[in-house]
Amino acid sequence: MKTVLPILCCGPETPVLDPGQAELLAAQFKALADPARVTILNRLAAADEVCVCDFVAALDLAQPTVSHHLKVLREAGLIESSRRGTWAYYRLVPEAVDALRGAITPR
Numbered sequence: 659m660k661t662v663l664p665i666l667c668c669g670p671e672t673p674v675l676d677p678g679q680a681e682l683l684a685a686q687f688k689a690l691a692d693p694a695r696v697t698i699l700n701r702l703a704a705a706d707e708v709c710v711c712d713f714v715a716a717l718d719l720a721q722p723t724v725s726h727h728l729k730v731l732r733e734a735g736l737i738e739s740s741r742r743g744t745w746a747y748y749r750l751v752p753e754a755v756d757a758l759r760g761a762i763t764p765r
Contacts, residue, residue, distance in 0.1 A: 675761075682735070683761050686754060689734035694719060694727045699750070702737060707749040 731737045
C-alpha cells in the first residue's frame with residue numbers, strides 16, 4: 659500500500675518512496691554525478707550496445723579511467739555488459755533508467 663503525503667497548502671499528492679527505493683535511486687543519481695558517466699549513458703541511449711573501445715575514443719580518456727566509470731555505472735545497476743572475445747559491450751538497463759526518469763517526472 660502506498661502512503662500519500664498529507665496535502666498541505668498546495669503540495670502535490672505524491673506517493674512517498676519506499677526507503678529502499680529511495681536509497682537505490684540516490685545511489686544511481688550519485689553514479690551520474692560525473693560528466694564522463696553522463697556522456698557514457700547518453701551514448702548508450704542512442705545505441706543498442708557500445709564497445710568499450712568506442713568509449714575510450716569518444717571520451718578522450720585512458721582505458722583504465724573509462725573502465726572505472728563503467729564499473730561505477732554497472733555497480734549502480736544502470737548498465738550491463740557482455741564479453742565477445744577480448745572486447746566488452748555495454749548496454750543500458752532500461753528498467754533502471756525508467757526508474758530514474760519516474761523519480762523526477764511529475765505524475
